[in-house]
Amino acid sequence: MPDVEGFWAVVPAGGAGTRLWPLSRAGHPKFLLDLTGSGRTLLQATVDRLTPLTADRVVVVTGAAHADSVRGQLPGLPRDRVLAEPSPRDSMAAIGLAAAVVERIDPDAVVGSFAADHVIPDTGAFHTAVREAVEVARDGHLVTLGVEPTHPATGFGYIRAGEPLDGASTALRALEFVEKPDAERAAAYLETGGYRWNAGMFVARAGTLLDLLTRWHPALAAGLREIAAEPARLDDLWPQLERIAIDHAVAEPAAADGRVVVVPAPFTWDDIGDFASLGSLLPVEEGVAVLGDRDLVHAADTRGLVVPAGGRRVAVVGMDDVVVVDTPDALLVTTRARAQEVKGVVEALRAEGRTHLL
Amino acid sequence: MPDVEGFWAVVPAGGAGTRLWPLSRAGHPKFLLDLTGSGRTLLQATVDRLTPLTADRVVVVTGAAHADSVRGQLPGLPRDRVLAEPSPRDSMAAIGLAAAVVERIDPDAVVGSFAADHVIPDTGAFHTAVREAVEVARDGHLVTLGVEPTHPATGFGYIRAGEPLDGASTALRALEFVEKPDAERAAAYLETGGYRWNAGMFVARAGTLLDLLTRWHPALAAGLREIAAEPARLDDLWPQLERIAIDHAVAEPAAADGRVVVVPAPFTWDDIGDFASLGSLLPVEEGVAVLGDRDLVHAADTRGLVVPAGGRRVAVVGMDDVVVVDTPDALLVTTRARAQEVKGVVEALRAEGRTHLL
Numbered sequence: 001m002p003d004v005e006g007f008w009a010v011v012p013a014g015g016a017g018t019r020l021w022p023l024s025r026a027g028h029p030k031f032l033l034d035l036t037g038s039g040r041t042l043l044q045a046t047v048d049r050l051t052p053l054t055a056d057r058v059v060v061v062t063g064a065a066h067a068d069s070v071r072g073q074l075p076g077l078p079r080d081r082v083l084a085e086p087s088p089r090d091s092m093a094a095i096g097l098a099a100a101v102v103e104r105i106d107p108d109a110v111v112g113s114f115a116a117d118h119v120i121p122d123t124g125a126f127h128t129a130v131r132e133a134v135e136v137a138r139d140g141h142l143v144t145l146g147v148e149p150t151h152p153a154t155g156f157g158y159i160r161a162g163e164p165l166d167g168a169s170t171a172l173r174a175l176e177f178v179e180k181p182d183a184e185r186a187a188a189y190l191e192t193g194g195y196r197w198n199a200g201m202f203v204a205r206a207g208t209l210l211d212l213l214t215r216w217h218p219a220l221a222a223g224l225r226e227i228a229a230e231p232a233r234l235d236d237l238w239p240q241l242e243r244i245a246i247d248h249a250v251a252e253p254a255a256a257d258g259r260v261v262v263v264p265a266p267f268t269w270d271d272i273g274d275f276a277s278l279g280s281l282l283p284v285e286e287g288v289a290v291l292g293d294r295d296l297v298h299a300a301d302t303r304g305l306v307v308p309a310g311g312r313r314v315a316v317v318g319m320d321d322v323v324v325v326d327t328p329d330a331l332l333v334t335t336r337a338r339a340q341e342v343k344g345v346v347e348a349l350r351a352e353g354r355t356h357l358l
Numbered sequence: 359m360p361d362v363e364g365f366w367a368v369v370p371a372g373g374a375g376t377r378l379w380p381l382s383r384a385g386h387p388k389f390l391l392d393l394t395g396s397g398r399t400l401l402q403a404t405v406d407r408l409t410p411l412t413a414d415r416v417v418v419v420t421g422a423a424h425a426d427s428v429r430g431q432l433p434g435l436p437r438d439r440v441l442a443e444p445s446p447r448d449s450m451a452a453i454g455l456a457a458a459v460v461e462r463i464d465p466d467a468v469v470g471s472f473a474a475d476h477v478i479p480d481t482g483a484f485h486t487a488v489r490e491a492v493e494v495a496r497d498g499h500l501v502t503l504g505v506e507p508t509h510p511a512t513g514f515g516y517i518r519a520g521e522p523l524d525g526a527s528t529a530l531r532a533l534e535f536v537e538k539p540d541a542e543r544a545a546a547y548l549e550t551g552g553y554r555w556n557a558g559m560f561v562a563r564a565g566t567l568l569d570l571l572t573r574w575h576p577a578l579a580a581g582l583r584e585i586a587a588e589p590a591r592l593d594d595l596w597p598q599l600e601r602i603a604i605d606h607a608v609a610e611p612a613a614a615d616g617r618v619v620v621v622p623a624p625f626t627w628d629d630i631g632d633f634a635s636l637g638s639l640l641p642v643e644e645g646v647a648v649l650g651d652r653d654l655v656h657a658a659d660t661r662g663l664v665v666p667a668g669g670r671r672v673a674v675v676g677m678d679d680v681v682v683v684d685t686p687d688a689l690l691v692t693t694r695a696r697a698q699e700v701k702g703v704v705e706a707l708r709a710e711g712r713t714h715l716l
Contacts, residue, residue: 022673298703301696312668313688313715315380315703318696326689330671331682333691338659338676345656345673357671 001052001127007134008109008206009050010098012091013043013062013070013116018346019274019339022330023307026358031116032069035272036281037291042272043116044073049123050114053130057109059083059101060116061094086238092220092249093241095202096213100228103206110137112203113246118271119281125267133203133263136171142212142254143203144174146196146262147269152186155273157198157247161262174260177252196262199269202246212250212259217242220249274339275323279305288316304336330357359410359485365492366467366564367408368456370449371401371420371428371474376704377632377697380688381665384716389474390427393630394639395649400630401474402431407481408472411488415467417441417459418474419452444596449558450578450607451599454571458586461564468495470561471604476629477639483625491561491621494529500570500612501561502532504554504620505627510544513631515556515605519620532618535610554620557627560604570608570617575600578607632697633681637663646674662694688715 017030024030031043038045047058060082062070067084071077083097095113102109112130120126133143146159157180162173177198181189189195202209213221220242227234242249254260272278282289287303296308298315304322308314314326323339325332334342349357375388382388389401398406405416418440420428425442429435441455453471460467470488478484491501504517515538520531535556539547547553560567571579578600585592600607612618630636640647645661654666656673662680666672672684681697683690692700707715 022671298706300699300702300706310670310689312686313380313707313712315688315690315692315700317690317692317699317703319691319693322691324689324691328670330673331668331684331689332673332675333677333680333682334673334675335677341658341675342673344658345675348656348658349671354671 003051003055003057004053004110004131004134006106006109007054008057008059008102008106008111009047009054010095010102010111010113011043011046011050011058011060011116012094012098012113013060013066014088014091014094015115015117017117017272019342020272020278021342021346022327022332022357023309023325027065028069029066029117030272032066032073035278035291036119041073042119043070046114046116046118047074047077049120049126052123053127053134056081057102059098061085061098062116063088086235088243089238089241090243091200091246092213092217092244093224093238095246096210096220096224097227099206099209100224103210103225104228107207109206110134110203111206111209112137112201114201115199115271118199118269120267120269122267126265129263129265129267130203132169132171133201136165136169136261136263137203137205137208140205140208141165141261142208142250142259143171143261143263144251145199145201145203145265146172146174147199147265147267149190149195149197150268152183152190153197154180154183154186156180156271158186158189158195159198159262161194161196161264165261169263171261171263173258174255174262176255177247196264197269198247199265199271200246201265202251203263209250212254216253217244217249220244274342275305275325275334276336276339279323279336361409361413361415362411362468362489362492364464364467365412366415366417366460366464366469367405367412368453368460368469368471369401369404369408369416369418369474370452370456370471371418371424372443372446372449372452373473373475375475375630377700378630378636379700379704380685380690380715381667381683385423386427387424387475388630390424390431393636393649394477399431400477401428404472404474404476405432405435407478407484410481411485411492414439415460417456419443419456420474421446444593446601447596447599448601449604450571450575450602451582451596453560453604454568454578454582455585457564457567458582461568461583462586465565467564468492468561469564469567470495470559472559473629476557476627478625478627480625484623487621487623487625488561490527490529491559494523494527494619494621495561495563495566498563498566499523499619500566500608500617501529501619501621502609503557503559503561503623504530504532505557505623505625507548507553507555508626510541510548511555512538512541512544514538514629516544516547516553517556517620519552519554519622523619527621529619529621531616532613532620534613535605554622555627556605557623557629558604559623560609561621567608570612574611575602575607578602632700633663633683633692634694634697637681637694 017024165171307325310326375382523529665683668684
């Protein structure tokens, strides 16, 4: 299949992944890590997955601190395709800046945003859904990919879908975006069948996205277009930009206005939010998932996840549902059931001023 | 109190402590480690506990591989008071060689054997019991200290005690030594009240011990006395010595012959056989016992033992009954309930030829 003419991928590469400490650190966050044992980092796998659709039309937006690492991991990407944010201004500024840059190169371009730390094993199904999203987006819609839920997750937002857009595609009207639900509400969402996970994958003409933004956040849209026109003004203008997520800035008001379309995404998707999620993505042998060199692990009568990233021998005896993450300067032992609480360790270390471990 | 005239301590320093892997290794076995957080190794604490009774009359017997470490840890001990075994020949040869060496220095000497890896917090009660044992031993008895059991342990042998020896002391006739019992039998032993733990603490005149040995193992006794007379012959004679434990060689037949006396030892005693035992000896804060720098440990809603001996941060979240032992080249995670099975890890590593980790 040829690539999709005029389609650009925007890859926001941010987020510390604190629930994956001590593997993920501020200095090498999860998108820079190979968390699937594939030999490619999450960022590299994301770009690998996109380039059959975009060829070299990929823009990565990341924090200034990670720009060199990102360029190092993507040696084929021209230097100016990595946009470095002087400071974090949330997802609307990041994606919007990339859209504004792309808009200047090709006023008719369609952009799609795909976070650098997501895992989608079925590349074929992903391509099919994105191709359809791009075609729908050419008509001026803001399109989002709605991931088919596999369980009543409380860690994701949901999209409520309505009637089909028309007879030509699988796309549906998106009625609203809803925040992360509690367990009861999540179960109810699954039961109705009308809800899909919001994976933050938005596809729209660059101009559509920025024009929608102009309606609700005109100063932000103008600032982004000014930076794209005069990149030298980035450091001056960036700190004044509004700090807001793309969902709140554009997706929610546009949905209320009938401007959003959801394309069903019938593939497995995960954002590896914690070690329970990571463990479920890895092959399990004799009860134990290992990320890294299985030869370093001696597990006896144990179920769980072991990450021997410290290069040392890791012996685990008689543990049920355990998570052991060994790194050169820090070690974590917990259970998959308590994986969310790892965030608390990071907060405690920060409170104690142990920033070298963060 | 003055020291006990003519009393010599023999300290067998052996045993790999495989159930304490990866803390205890073949190269630095448990007696060379500070396992109580006192700032003194088990060997040093053993000698510290004995010198008020013996002054400088202490002989340590250890494997040739550890002789330098032992001398390094005991700088006050004359070099020739550390006897280096060319190869392991079990406890009778080790203790018997020391007895033979002491016998040549002082034919009337009383020797007492006290393993280098035991923990006895109440030094005063220990001294009282040993002083009494020495007095009884001067009359030609083989005396053993019988530790008051605190629970129906299955990891220790027991001594069945009979009638009082005479009115002058608390000593009792020892009727028999029994092997490590199963749980049911151990409970029955405790119920009768007539059984004590065999802690391997034997006190006798050096001559008595060797003469008793001569009755049942004449070649072994003669060989030990020949080596003591001509130390240069150690390497020649040692490999020919019978390999047998002191319990089987002397204590059991002598008890059957009515020659053994037990002095009650009303003090807490532990041989730190595994991590469950180690954890019970350490102070517990918020559910967690730490051996080492508590500042390295972040424990949240956790009960168990953490040994941060790798110098790294150790975070444990939501674990019940956990044992985490971190060292520079190997890490163990298990439960106190499964602590005995650590031996299996060591056996597996040996089978795989990973001798550098043993």
